[in-house]
Amino acid sequence: MKLGVFAVLFSQKPLEEALDYIAAKGLEAVELGTGGYPGNAHCDPDTLLADAGKLKAFKHAVESRGLMISALSCHANPLHPQKAISSADDAIIRKTIELANRLEVPVVNTFSGCPGDHEDAKYPNWPVAPWPNDFQEILAWQWEKKVIPYWSEIGGIAEQNGVKIGLELHGGFSVHTPATLLRLREAAGKAIGANLDPSHMWWQGIDPVEAIKILGRENAIHHFHAKDTSIDYNNVNKHGVTDMQSYTLMMDRAWQFRSVGFGHDLKTWADIISTLRLVGYDYVVSIEHEDGLMSVEEGFSKAVQNLQQVLIKEPVGDMWWV
Template sequence: MKLGLLTAALGQMNLEQIAAWAPQAGYQALEVAAWPVGSDHIHQAAHLDVAGFTADDADRVRELMGSHGLAISAVTYCGNNLHGDPAERDRIHRHLRACIDAASALGVRHVTTFIGRDIGLPVADNFKLAEEHLPPLVRYAADRGVKLLAENCPMEGWHPDGYPANLAYSPELWDWMADLGFGLAYDPSHLPWLGIDPIEALEHALHAGIVGHVQAKDIQIDERARSRYGVFGKTVGRASTTDVGWWRYRIPGRGQLDWNRIIDILYSAGYSGDVAIEHEDPVWGGTLDKTLQGLQIAAHTLRRLIVASPNTQ
């Protein structure tokens, strides 16, 4: 097991700069963000330009990682694979296939994405849509030695009323998407505000053999504020989709998840993948310097829990 970081929060740095900085902070792996070039969301970086990714590009990236003693744990592009606009859905699928091609060229086993949802349709109709459009993507990946993983983020920001818009947010849905051929990119931070025990959910997923990657993000919950706003969060005066009023994401060590137990359960189950910090903490964000400081705090929290392999530099 290696400690890594998802590069999406470091859009102001290029992959070369991240690879040089990460080992100094205690990281051994990168989960590389590969959104389309030009994506302007703060957590949608393009550290791999997968469009037209060549053998020479793969050689360059492998050499860069090797020179800093880093592995790539996954290539990540979390688009809405069930988007309601067929043309947009096709564009998302084309880019996801390019991510799969790049991962295959790099010898990376996993591509992390979302299931998504057509928010104009009931969930039952989305199941039918998924069963039609997603298995070909799974087969495309498998033919190239890659496994597609769906992260369990609810993506409530994609829904106009803040309801889940990524049909991968609960263990029930993990079983369904596993039947479609997807593995799970497990992120415990999304579960407590939904009323799901992250420990029980992790044990279920490990027993089912579907955990391919782990993202480490924490959560801070204000239960008194929840009593005012309800589980779906603030309605009047909401400043943004993430302004829910009673919970917020934090870096590991600044929230309330039991990382000692989570990591121990992973070891107990024989999990051999990586754990990548995902930084969406508003306290340790806003500027590049604060984001890097937040990643240092997260590394300090988890580094002592993850045993370095004998050949780790």
């Protein structure tokens, strides 16, 4: 495995300065934002697709520092019921797939998106209860008319470009659990897989180790984010895991994102890394920082230090003791 980082943490730095900083920390990979929620401070598809010289220079800037690009990320909502939003998000996903092909990057990360509840809706509708039956009708319409058709088309485009799609299992979007990911994968093809982030499993009450086993059996993990979550069970009892309070209200929230090792101990992270190896994932572990108690530099540095203790880097040897 290789240790990497979702480089949008350093969007305020010029590309080459950010790459120097990342390489100096001993990392081997970068995940770059191309638009949508992460922005495109370091990697603008329009610029790079239009100019072969700039594309070559961009690739050299990464590779000359001993780094690789693990994924291009354009997290967005291509199923948003407002066409102005969904059209823009769809366009960036398609451009990012094309750019990934040109850069020989194997994975594009994004969200599945979430539709509205009918054709004239203005806002996404995320059903989370099976009753009253209205919710089941909304869910069926979303998947049959929006989710499966869209991702079947995008999955086909990704396959044609030699690219895999890593959908982040994130609350608020149609694909947010191992089951919903596998449902879509079965319908839309094996180019569709997970960008698995344990932080989103923990707050939903899902054990990331078991999620890795479930998805790993289907070879459905295309990329991996390293981010932690702490749970305040007193606040869970008050607000539930679907706590809608602002992330800034850290004393009152049921859960919050933390840097690796500050929500769960390193034994838990060692189990996660070992299970990734067990199911055959031998790609990049990409650090994501969204810790409200630490600066970007400190949260990132501590995540690096903690993960370096548990990351399994060398190939598996023969079982000499057997």
